[in-house]
Amino acid sequence: MATPNSASPQTPVEARRIVLAKRPQGEPQPDDFRFEDVTLPAPAPGEVVLQTLYLSLDPYMRGRMNEGPSYAAAVPLGGVMTGEVVGRVVASNDPQWRPGDLALAFAGWTTHAVINAKELRRVDPQAAPIETRLGVLGMPGFTAYVGLHDIGKPKAGETVVVAAASGPVGSLVGQLARQAGARAVGIAGGARKCAYVKEELGFDAVIDHHQTDMARQLAAACPDGIDVYFENVGGEVWNAVFPLLNAFARVPVCGLIADYNGITARPGEASVPELMRAVLSKRLTLRGFINYDLESYRDAFERDVGAGVRSGKLRYTLDIVDGIDQAPQAFMGMLKGRNFGKLLVRVAQ
């Protein structure tokens, strides 16, 4: 029953993949990961073999390494680490896909995967560089867009604060806030990132969280308080932001990278009753969201951010490491803020 565009691989496909060997205690360590070389089965009808070109590494993956309830299932012990890729179809047993087609899929940390064709999203390499589909035009960009539009809703003259401001979410949050006429204040780690945020991305102000007096600097950079705090880090940044929140401030909560390795008490931080008192007296909105809950924004996102990227008005930076073997080290470094821009692993070309 082979159709002209279905091609079983002539030779079995060998894949190298990375599985969760142990659940990390605190910061992930190299031996929490294990490499496996496997021979993939031939694709069944409706399936394709996808070769990973770029693997996206994102903070949320740290949460998937833990047991316990969260918004998505944990990676099982021995299971392939979860992750989105841009890949190339190298064999297809589905009439909609031909070898050479490019697609997005949650293939995981692997060089190749057999995937149900229904789980692929087609990528047009003419529309934008394919790497952007994992960054500014992918999940991180969409996260920035929906969090700002559905929750943050910055108005002209308001102040929007975001941390990890040189990263794929924060960089777009600040640029979109400025497009809305708001002041964008970024927080980033180190002089190089701060210079990029201010000079390349055009934020109005930037704070280096490596400085010891971040809270004081943030207050100075936000003389009119904070109207939108796009929460993607938690920790000390939250403590610095909290007293500066204005009446009717909105806090979209999309990530808490500071706590992903475990929550530690921070002396001097507000208690829950103090937080709730501020929620009441300042009429704050705190709202958690996951990008895929807000798919109704997809078309507007593709239109608005796509146009901005094509025209060069919206800037982004990629941090690319080469080879699947580098994924664990790159991921561990990202959790410490060592990446500069959207972190990708180039697995093949």
Add this chain to the structure above:
Amino acid sequence: MATPNSASPQTPVEARRIVLAKRPQGEPQPDDFRFEDVTLPAPAPGEVVLQTLYLSLDPYMRGRMNEGPSYAAAVPLGGVMTGEVVGRVVASNDPQWRPGDLALAFAGWTTHAVINAKELRRVDPQAAPIETRLGVLGMPGFTAYVGLHDIGKPKAGETVVVAAASGPVGSLVGQLARQAGARAVGIAGGARKCAYVKEELGFDAVIDHHQTDMARQLAAACPDGIDVYFENVGGEVWNAVFPLLNAFARVPVCGLIADYNGITARPGEASVPELMRAVLSKRLTLRGFINYDLESYRDAFERDVGAGVRSGKLRYTLDIVDGIDQAPQAFMGMLKGRNFGKLLVRVAQ
């Protein structure tokens, strides 16, 4: 320049009023209040003399007794305690008002006040009992209505939890939730209030917070978790509610009576990082609001709740004490949950 409907009082009006003598440390004490007997000035043009018929006592007043920033200014030391009243115009120097007219105003804890006519809202005694303008058809009812409609948004089959369920806010929250097809679970203090909430107000379940195992009982009463928690008390109730919140739960925050006398650490309660992790992973919405921020709901409220009160479908209970001299004691008792229904002071008839 007297007009036919302006009448200067023939004799000066004597007023008895209650001022803030000291800022309470923790629970208010009798000597935090002081009675004053004063002779009021004659009303200037555009002013009236309003005689208080009913004075509303509400938990928010505890906050006004403190210094420091909140959503409204503190009562100054020596100032008349703030409060809304239904009163009767006894002298008018404004063409829009005649003696005998009934009005709502923030006259404070006083038998009489000279008030700018612009600050009066007319009360029609034919439309509903005038006492309801301070309860189910007044600020507490409006608070329930806007918090539920603008933030809680209960859907059929969802579970809505509210504390102080026999009080003027909680009782309407539960009844409106049931009108929306949701399950209403109330928390109240003592067997008598609980019986009223279940049998008279028609809540699906009620928990007595005087019981030691409130958290376990609440979990049993919410087998499908909690979708809307209307937060008006804080404290131990919040600790019992928090682990039961479902994904996408909404928490309108309108009051924190448990903490009004001061925040004390509660062992075992979630930290802010744990709260924020839940906000993220469950996509919770926490939003503070003050009823007067949401005036756009006024007409819908008057229509919906007015109809419910007139038809008897929406029930309410008043707790009326007689005489302005009783106000401090009644207020202190309310903060301990000793009132049963909307607490009013009948100052004159």
